[in-house]
Amino acid sequence: KLPFTMEGLSQYKAIVLSDIGANSLLLHPDVWLHGKTVPNRLKLLRDWTRGGGGLVMIGGYFSFQGIDGKARWHRTAVEDALPVTCLPYDDRLEIPEGFRPQITGPKDHALFAGIKGEWPILLGANEVIARDRSDVEILARLPQDQGGHPLLVTGRHGEGRTLVWTSDIGPHWLPNSFVEWPGYARLWTNVLRWVSKAA
Template identity: 35%
Template sequence: MTRVLYVGDTLVETLIAAKGIDTFTHTYYRDSARVLREALGPRPGIELDHMPAADIRTKFPNSAEALSEYDVIILSDVGYLNFKMPFGNREQLVPMGPNLVTPFRQWVLDGGGLIMAGGWLTFSGIYGKGMWGGSPIEEVLPVIMKQGVDDLIDHPDGATIQVTDPSHPILAGIDIPQDRLILGYNLVEPKPESQVIATSRQDPFLVVGSAGKGRSIAYTTDPVFHLCGNLHEWADYGLLWERMCKWAAGEI
């Protein structure tokens, strides 16, 4: 079994509705992650756990032993600050709390599989708020991200995906129909030693590489609403993610 930890694609949304001089506050929990859970979870050989974004600072594995419970970690639409900053108000404590970043990076170098998927807060993210560029995690990803720059490319008219390496184990025998349209992606720069195996509008869509004994993948669009467009409705969407996870784990 490929043991996968999927982190992110959830949010708590607070809305203020104004009706004349009266206002009402509504709070919602949005679980967009169900899209990928439903596609990937039932796939053969996949054991999937999901961690909401709000749980990262208190529940993300913070040691080599805890990280060893997983073969692959997927990060989607979660910013670097969730991993960098300790939980709660601890400014009077030295040290402030557990370091999530260093053991995470080392886990990849020791053989773990990392997949970063696109979104408003992964890669550089909207207004540069993702903040993954220049981080220790960038060192184990197959792409370089501009720091402090909004890297989101929007295509409201839809963009198709072109397979550039059909022989790669992730994409072998998979045909991505041209009626599957994404609405955008994060613009990244592939590292010289990495491999771009799919593009969209001639920009990197799927980039693979290695780091130490581990493997990593940059999947530059959102795996769930909204940038994924109608890609998640494709019959082989779950198969694509199964292949990505098994490749990242070194199983194919």
């Protein structure tokens, strides 16, 4: 039900892509069942972001490149808008022993407002590469003994703000202990406020 027009997308200040592969937006039933043409919603999302929208991608088995590379966001128009690039193959980092996020950004960043104490354990993430640009800021990483990969990254695309969280938003990579943590609701409130320019 994602809109097929810029007018439709303009009703939203922020759009979150979580565990949905690129083909889910590219291959509308009119295309793959009936051979009809439809607008490319990945290009629309990129252009909507450039015009001032707030685009977020959350990690998971069908985010970034995903399990067996099936999420297929690598080399798409949406990837152009993100502050990271996707790997061209399965990018899952399964960490069953868990890891604690390492906060690398300034403690007074708007995304950390109201979040206190130690962050809970996470169980996995997607591996990505942060873009080497002045607008890109890595605010949290995996620990060095787990590769030091980006976890929370912000950037800009034209007039829009973009953000990625490379772990999941719920189980299994983000366990119930994280969901129950008081900082969980605050983090996602902060994310939506930041990308929509309310903060």
